[in-house]
Amino acid sequence: MSTPASRTPASRHHKRPRGEGQWALGYREPLNKNEENKKNDDGLNVRQRIIDVYAKRGFDSIDPADLRGRMRWYGLYTQRKPGIDGGKTAVLEPEELDDRYFMLRVRIDGGQLDLAQLRTIADISNEYGRGTADLTDRQNIQLHWVEIESVPDIWERLEAVGLSTTEACGDTPRVILGCPLAGIDVDEVLDASEQIREIQERVVGNPAYSNLPRKFKSALSGCPAHCTVHEINDVAFVGVVNEHGEAGYDLWVGGGLSTNPMLGKRLGVFVRPEQAAEVHEGVVGIFRDYGYRRLRHRARIKFLVNDWGVEKFREILETEYLKAPLPDGPAPEQPRGSRRDHVGVFPQKDGNFYVGFAPKVGRLDGDALHRIADIAERHGSGRVRTTVEQKMVILDVAPDQVDSIVAELEASDLQVRPSTFRRQTMACTGIEYCKLAIVETKATAAQLIDELERRLPEFAEPLTINVNGCPNSCARIQVADIGLKGQLVVDENGDQVEGYQIHLGGSLGLNAGFGRKVRGLKTTAKALPDYVERVVKNFDAQRKEGESFADWVQRADEADLR
Template sequence: MTATTQARPKGRARKPEGQWALGERDPLNPNEVFKQTDAPLNVRRRILEEYAAGGFDTIEGTDLRGRFRWMGLYTQRRPGIDGGKTATLPPEELDDEFFMMRVRIDGGQLTTEQLRVLAGISTDFARDSADITDRHNIQYHWIDVKDVPEIWERLEAVGLDTMEACGDCTRTALGSPVAGVHPDEVLDATPALEYIKKHYVGDPELANLPRKFKTAIAWLPDMAPEINDISFVGSIHPELGPGFDLQIGGGLSTKPFFALRLGAWVPLEEVPEVWLAVVKLFRDYGFRRLRNRARLKYLVEEWGAERTRQVLEEEFLGRKLVDGPPAPTPKHTIDHIGVHRQKDGDNFVGFASVAGRTSGTALAAVADAVEAAGSARVRLTPYQKLVVLDVADENVEALVDTMRPLGFEARPSHWRRATMACTGIEFCKLAIVETKKRAADLVEELETRLAHLNEVLEHPIAIHLNGCPNSCARIQVADIGLKGQIVTDENGEQVPGYQVHLGGGLGEDLVVGRKLRAHKVVATELGDYIERVVTRFVEQREVSETFGDWARRADEEALR
């Protein structure tokens, strides 16, 4: 089968998927129409010259709900619209006149100067809102389009921006939060992240992909490499030395698919070239007919690793890749919480907020605390956490104590440490239920109810809450994944609740969580349910058995 030939089901012609490489250029859905009508990146000029002056009511519809995303802007949900109306109301009834804004922070790397600017934008323009996302962005709410030019000016003055933080483009690239300082790191991937950001983000040739494209590049496997569109993970070639194992096609949402290894080893200096080739492969061969099939994973699943590598080499690289060994697989999630020794003798200290929720006021105080501890470097993580680098031994405890009242714990409970949540119905137009506040309430509940298990559990049990099926909070790879939906309570009333997924994981436990048949939990009973299922795990587990191991083998009744 040649690279430009698709297998077709017997007996009927295959519908065009909108693959550019096959000459299928006609737009097949409304998103493809507006991208073809006017390039998404052109909206930046209109924001600066027209919309900021004219205000929300002057914004053209396909800019508002389409091209604005390429500038890191989504309309947020109008307050007071319940979850049952999420998929039924037209967009103009769901839209508020304010925006969610994502600041792009590739590699999660920040200076305290940058952190202060982020804090100031929050307090001045975003009603003190700020969330740390699981793609180590900072996410604001309540942004008025009139304020966007000044926000961009402040960000750009310190080397930050919102370019392509959303949209059908190359989103914020994940890196290791401890790149350059971790004692187990052999090769710092930061130069590759910086090169890609400088040369390719904002390139019009790469700004019309079938859908979003997520990147992870790091020596350590601490950035969920299995669920990104492309990941480069540290691997030592037996003859050529340190480099990176290439994995592509990962993603979750309604159809989880773990990235495939291509069996290729890539030296650091070639990472940007190979990354660019994969982006172009997706651009040209990706499916553009149906939005729910427009991710790279669908193409990779259909082609398989061997053919994907063949097309990549022959059509986009023009050379063979080097065969290489797989990257080591972590046994447990690497979240960097706590105090850890750096390779230079100083310490990095990882802190947990509650599900990433913080504020501009808190971030400004964090910058003060970090500098008082003798550091100027902060990292955000793919697990909604914050890490401070370069802390001398004598400054560690003062930093830990100062950060605690700001909402950041270096020695958190298991429940605070391993709970994640998406934006939820408070601001997201796709959400069906509340997540951030529910996560905060749940952590507080469990810290009281299950305090007696603090010394019994060897590892935290990850609880991820998502407001809709899209899995922004990675519910399918959590120990306990909770997908928001409207459910029927014992009185026959329609109320917010969650579908339960159990026993998912990454690394050595690479598996999609088990979905319990016909099992839903109403939001008000979530604490009861988790206390019940965790208690049963402790009672029934075998020696060295993790929660995931137990959840995958346990009788369904034990999991209800």
């Protein structure tokens, strides 16, 4: 006999738990506005609207869902309207922060550029971007002041030389990091260039992977210096040699910083080079299908890896995606040296040299890019590389050309033998262009370098100083020796001014860990040089033989860190 509706047990009315929005578990309905926009229309489809409609009718014709969403699938963000102070960043609506100009990110997978590509970016910068060209810490180049009317021509010119802005931003597989010295480093475990190309062909612009829960960051490298910072990527393939003497990759998953930092975890498998693209696709597939889509701030793969653990992640990868087990493999060797940036003059495998140089906080312009291309060409090089430290490298310099190329680069303030402060200070875009930023970064960091070089001319120990305009850690503040997180602070007069919360002693490599936060430790932007000078002097006076800044911070008295 059926139960009358009035007497139906309460349990029958329980709704199925909402869960985390994981597609693989049947949660296909969008749980927030971003997911709704992606379900309504694939981000890749915006390209044709930009070409056919928006570039012809202008900024005001752009659909808001495209403007603040799908256009990111092609590397386009509206930049911050000038004159809006950091106190309004979290208060104003997006349309109040939007300028009518765009940041355009050119993806440079593996950091690999030839001179035609570099000159094309330089020309676009000068013609359409008011000369702007910033190196990012993900090997890209960002232009600013780009108008929507210019975008189709920019794409045409980039694509004519084999470059692209496709999925440079958005909830997609973004640029694939690679060692700038791939194929030429005398100590490299293997050259990952071919695997980067294959992965790019498989996933970039592929509708199967164009709707991920959030951004997805990849790195592949056989670099002995571990220059692609594998510990903080969503997926990373690190060059290793197994017990049989075969070169392949150790697989890491789940690294990422932002407001909830986590270090990547080893799956403990050995990936042969010819398997790398398939394994990468498997990891992206897991993220697409099992990644959390309910809340944006929990939608990175690091949360899934953290909840599942590596054993379950490996099991799902092998059984559901690869349909075959992967062998166990060794951990990577410790990184070569204490700096990962490839700045300086070093020999290549073939008897030539590479020359790495340090623009100040990654800030260049179109004319400087042309100068770099000309200098490289005059010295017999057709290959230039970008690094994940906002630096550049010129390859294939003959021994008799080294002194000349160093002199020319240094004469253009592209320093080959920079101070520690020039070499190891990075800064994100900051309030100048970024809608998320609270404080200025690039000029502040550049002035800080100048001051520290003047005040501490003899200091030569490795020391990373990373300057970020907001809590999102685009400049990797938690893993810097001195990480500066932009916020508004109160100065000695009681006025609210730009300043920074300070993280100390973060590191990657041998003893990877996040910086120490000393209670209440902040500085105004104005007092920043005084603070850094003070803490560096304390380190210099107290450090033991061979002790790193990060190690010193762990044992230092709190008073010496203030």
